[in-house]
Every structure is written in C-alpha cells, then in structure tokens.
Amino acid sequence: MKKVKVKxxxxxxxxxRPLISELITKYGIVFNILHADISYDSEGTxxxxxxxxxxxxxxxxxxxxxxxxxxxxxxxxIIIREEECIDCGACTAVxxxxxxxxxxxxxxxxxxxxxxxxxxxxxxxxxxIISTEF
Amino acid sequence: MKTVAEINERIKNGRAVVATAEEIIEIAEExxxxxxxxxxxxxxxxxxxxxxxxGVFINFGHSDPPIKMQRVTLNDVPAYAGLAAxxxxxxxxxxxxxxxxEYGGGHVIEELVAGRDVRLHAEAHxxxxxxxxxxxxxxxxxxVNQIYMYNPRNAYQNYPAATNSTKxxxxxxxxxxxxxxxxxxxxxxGELSPLLNDPYYRTIGxxxxxxxxxxxxxxxxxxxxxxxxxxxxxxxxxxxxxxxxAVSGDLREMSTRYIKAAIYDKYGIxxxxxxxxxxxxxxxxMLAFTAVRNSGIITSIADKSGNVRLDETFxxxxxxxxxxxxxxxxxxxxxxxxxxxxxxxxxxxxEWIEGGRFLLTEAxxxxxxxxxxxxxxxxxxx
Ligand code: SF4
Ligand code: SF4
Numbered sequence: 302m303k304k305v306k307v308k309x310x311x312x313x314x315x316x317x318r319p320l321i322s323e324l325i326t327k328y329g330i331v332f333n334i335l336h337a338d339i340s341y342d343s344e345g346t347x348x349x350x351x352x353x354x355x356x357x358x359x360x361x362x363x364x365x366x367x368x369x370x371x372x373x374x375x376x377x378x379i380i381i382r383e384e385e386c387i388d389c390g391a392c393t394a395v396x397x398x399x400x401x402x403x404x405x406x407x408x409x410x411x412x413x414x415x416x417x418x419x420x421x422x423x424x425x426x427x428x429x430i431i432s433t434e435f
Numbered sequence: 436m437k438t439v440a441e442i443n444e445r446i447k448n449g450r451a452v453v454a455t456a457e458e459i460i461e462i463a464e465e466x467x468x469x470x471x472x473x474x475x476x477x478x479x480x481x482x483x484x485x486x487x488x489x490g491v492f493i494n495f496g497h498s499d500p501p502i503k504m505q506r507v508t509l510n511d512v513p514a515y516a517g518l519a520a521x522x523x524x525x526x527x528x529x530x531x532x533x534x535x536x537e538y539g540g541g542h543v544i545e546e547l548v549a550g551r552d553v554r555l556h557a558e559a560h561x562x563x564x565x566x567x568x569x570x571x572x573x574x575x576x577x578x579v580n581q582i583y584m585y586n587p588r589n590a591y592q593n594y595p596a597a598t599n600s601t602k603x604x605x606x607x608x609x610x611x612x613x614x615x616x617x618x619x620x621x622x623x624x625g626e627l628s629p630l631l632n633d634p635y636y637r638t639i640g641x642x643x644x645x646x647x648x649x650x651x652x653x654x655x656x657x658x659x660x661x662x663x664x665x666x667x668x669x670x671x672x673x674x675x676x677x678x679x680x681a682v683s684g685d686l687r688e689m690s691t692r693y694i695k696a697a698i699y700d701k702y703g704i705x706x707x708x709x710x711x712x713x714x715x716x717x718x719x720x721m722l723a724f725t726a727v728r729n730s731g732i733i734t735s736i737a738d739k740s741g742n743v744r745l746d747e748t749f750x751x752x753x754x755x756x757x758x759x760x761x762x763x764x765x766x767x768x769x770x771x772x773x774x775x776x777x778x779x780x781x782x783x784x785x786e787w788i789e790g791g792r793f794l795l796t797e798a799x800x801x802x803x804x805x806x807x808x809x810x811x812x813x814x815x816x817x
Contacts, residue, residue: 387483387695387707387773391610394618394769402757407774425611427485427697427705 640798652684
C-alpha cells in the first residue's frame with residue numbers, strides 16, 4: 302500500500318485526455334481530490350492524494366509524467382506544537398482547505414488528510430508554533 | 436438587591452455562589468432573572484486576546500556609580516526612559532533593533548513574566564550626580580525594584596470584524612486578510628467578555644479588582660479611546676468600538692499561560708493579555724446584563740484596506756459559526772482571540788472567589804458615560 306500527496310499542474314488550454322478517470326481505470330488507484338483550481342483559459346492546479354498498491358501508484362505517476370501535466374510530490378508535512386497552542390484561531394483564517402478549523406468547543410482541529418502543505422498557516426500563527434517536517 | 440459588602444461577607448464565609456458568564460446564561464433561562472439574581476452573587480468574565488496597548492514599568496535600581504539612563508534597550512528592544520534615572524517603560528509593540536519583526540516588546544514582557552534574565556543596555560550623557568555613561572547587565576523580575584504592567588487600553592467592549600476588499604492579500608493586526616473579501620476575522624470573547632457583560636459600566640470602574648495575566652490587578656482609569664457614546668442595541672450592548680479599560684497589576688505574580696507575545700505577519704508584535712473581571716450581581720438588571728448571549732451581541736465590519744465603507748453587521752453567534760453570508764457569497768470567519776482560554780480565565784476567577792481568595796472591590800469612581808473621540812487633524816505649524 303502506498304499513499305502520496307501530489308500537486309498536478311495543468312498547462313493553459315489543456316485539451317488532454319480525461320486524465321483522472323484514465324488513472325483510476327488503468328491503474329486501479331484511489332484518486333482523492335483535495336483542492337482544485339482549473340479553468341480552460343488559465344493554468345490550473347489540482348492537489349490530490351493517490352493511493353493503491355506500490356506498483357499502481359508508481360505507474361500512475363509515470364503516466365502523469367508522460368502526458369503534458371507536471372506533478373510535484375509533497376514530501377513535507379505540517380506539524381503544530383499542540384501543547385503551546387492557545388486556540389486563537391488565526392491560522393484558520395488563511396487555511397484554504399479546511400484542514401485547520403475551530404471545533405464547537407473553540408479548540409483548534411487539524412485534519413492532516415486535508416492539508417495541502419501550502420504553508421500559509423506557518424506565517425499566520427502569531428505564536429510561531431507551526432512548522433514543516435520532512 | 437445585594438451590596439458588594441454583603442457579597443464579600445459571603446465570599447469570606449465560603450458561601451458565595453459564583454457562575455461564569457457562560458454558565459449564567461443557562462441558569463437565567465431555567466430560573467428567570469429574578470430568581471437567578473437572588474441565587475447568584477458573582478458572574479465571572481474572561482478574555483484572552485492580542486492587546487497592543489500594553490506595556491510594563493520597571494525600576495531597575497541604582498548602580499554604583501549611578502546612571503541617569505537615557506537610551507535603554509532590553510534584549511535589543513528599546514524602552515522609553517524619559518523618566519527619573521532608572522525608571523523605564525517597555526511597550527508591547529516595540530520592535531527589536533537587531534531582529535526586526537521577529538522579536539519585540541511583547542517577547543521581552545513574556546520572558547520577564549517567565550522569570551528569565553533579560554539583557555539591559557543603557558546609555559547616558561553623564562551628569563555631576565549621575566556620572567556613569569553606559570551600563571550592560573542582565574535583569575529579571577526578581578532583582579528589579581518594581582515591575583508592573585500598565586496597559587493604557589485593554590478589554591475593548593466591542594471590536595469590529597475585519598475583511599479586505601482589495602485584489603491582494605493584506606497583512607494586518609487583525610491577521611492575514613485574503614483578497615476580495617476572502618475571509619473575515621474577529622477578536623472577542625463575546626458572551627464571556629468583561630465589558631459586554633456590564634454594558635453601562637454599572638459595576639466596573641476605577642479601582643475594580645480584576646484577574647490580570649494570572650495575578651490580581653486593577654482597573655486604573657478609563658482606557659484610551661474609551662467611547663461610551665457608541666450606538667447601542669436594545670439590550671444596551673454597543674454595536675461597535677466603545678468602552679475600554681486601563682489596567683495595572685504586578686508582573687511578578689503573572690504567568691506565561693496568560694501573557695503571551697504574538698507576531699502578526701508583516702504587521703509586527705503584540706501581546707496576548709488575559710483579563711477576567713468579576714461582576715457582582717447587585718440586582719436583577721445586572722443579572723439580565725450578564726445573561727447576554729453571542730446571538731445578542733452585534734458588531735460591525737471594517738475593510739482593513741480602508742477603501743470600502745461596509746454597513747453590514749453580524750452577531751457573534753454568526754461569526755463563531757465558521758462562515759457567514761457576505762455580499763452574496765459564503766465567507767469563512769476566523770477568531771483571533773482565544774475563547775478557550777477566556778473560558779479558562781473566567782473559571783479560574785470563579786475558583787478564586789469560591790475559595791475565598793479574591794474579594795470584590797467597589798469602584799471608587801465610575802467610568803465616564805460621556806466622551807468624545809477626537810480625530811487627529813493635520814494643522815499648520817506656527
Ligand atoms: S499548510 Fe496550513 S494553511 Fe496550508 S492547507 Fe495545510 S494546514 Fe491549511
Ligand atoms: S494560530 Fe497558532 S496558536 Fe493560534 S490556533 Fe493556530 S496554531 Fe494555535
């Protein structure tokens with residue numbers, strides 16, 4: 302089993318094949334879209350989590366490489382020094398993916414699965430307790 | 436009707452009934468205002484938010500030979516020393532001369548509260564009575580003579596939410612605001628907030644004893660920009676910028692759990708200050724005031740780029756829900772002040788009072804109910 306987080310970069314006026322359904326049918330992987338910002342007239346990005354057995358994931362990535370779409374693997378992840386967190390919520394203001402939210406008890410909740418590693422929260426935290434880990 | 440003296444008697448005997456400003460909402464709903472007012476003696480409030488107008492007075496003690504300090508830095512952060520020889524004031528937002536926006540007055544204050552050593556550098560021109568011209572040493576909260584917080588403006592009664600109308604991200608003391616009304620931030624503890632529970636300052640005034648940064652402190656004056664004349668909703672709660680408090684307390688007794696430095700990206704340094712104020716339930720009207728809920732507190736919204744005048748208003752219940760409808764779209768809302776820690780402060784103050792360790796003080800003078808906010812006009816210099 303392998304699970305990777307990737308950012309796909311679609312060129313402007315992408316007229317390629319229906320990439321995602323191809324990946325799913327050809328390689329039997331699970332393709333979970335975390336964030337998409339694509340339109341015909343401009344460059345687009347799509348952040349997704351691809352999982353499946355090792356070979357399928359590797360082959361799927363190789364296939365993406367062979368078409369006109371570039372991809373970048375996320376090898377970092379966000380860590381929050383939770384014991385120092387005061388639950389102020391400033392980081393939730395900038396988080397584009399709802400990875401950081403306030404729960405009904407006004408406590409910070411971090412959903413790692415949804416994180417796009419955009420690093421916006423690192424600067425937004427007034428206590429500077431968010432960082433990345435390789 | 437109860438007097439503060441009667442309530443203090445009950446506190447001393449360990450019989451006072453105390454509820455936090457959140458708990459009182461349910462009690463009032465179950466019992467009705469009149470019965471709840473008879474039952475409950477004190478309601479405790481709390482807030483823990485970034486408060487830029489904060490700082491600390493220090494008297495360093497005299498060296499041998501002595502110095503009349505003129506330029507003072509603490510860990511390379513300038514402090515104001517235009518006072519007597521070894522008195523200085525360090526403000527929360529002052530920036531380090533060597534590390535810029537990474538470190539500032541707020542950090543120095545937090546280090547002092549933590550009991551750590553801080554580097555003191557002072558220069559002087561030297562006088563007959565104060566011959567020394569320079570000094571380098573370290574100080575901490577134990578080896579100075581006095582070290583007390585004096586915050587000219589804290590505990591804003593109501594503060595407008597913030598957003599950004601421009602096409603680029605802006606960096607403000609209200610956090611990072613995304614383009615085209617991409618998010619809304621707000622800073623309040625809402626129904627837990629001190630002055631929102633005593634909207635007409637009936638019990639909070641000069642001399643009121645409070646929780647400040649984990650220690651006992653006092654309301655010492657009206658806060659700067661105190662604006663009691665703000666428009667109010669039917670329940671008496673102001674709908675935008677209004678009352679403020681100047682507060683003071685002994686830094687030696689404070690804790691870093693309730694005093695924390697903050698850095699706002701590309702804006703600068705601030706200080707999270709924890710404040711809790713007990714409200715004596717002297718009559719049914721006070722009980723009704725303290726039973727205020729987030730759904731009954733309205734605030735305005737400001738475009739922090741300064742371009743667009745916004746007339747929308749929101750309740751704190753709406754803002755706390757995580758998103759609001761704004762200009763035809765769903766906009767994410769985010770807090771800046773910690774409600775969790777505000778709740779904790781109200782709880783600690785409640786314990787202090789229940790345990791007989793904290794008596795209430797009656798205000799020696801009320802806060803003004805009339806005050807005009809002046810604009811700074813740019814006038815020709817003669
Ligand atoms: S890096 Fe931070 S802001 Fe970006 S998605 Fe992850 S949690 Fe949210
Ligand atoms: S901004 Fe920092 S301190 Fe505030 S809730 Fe987020 S992680 Fe915690």
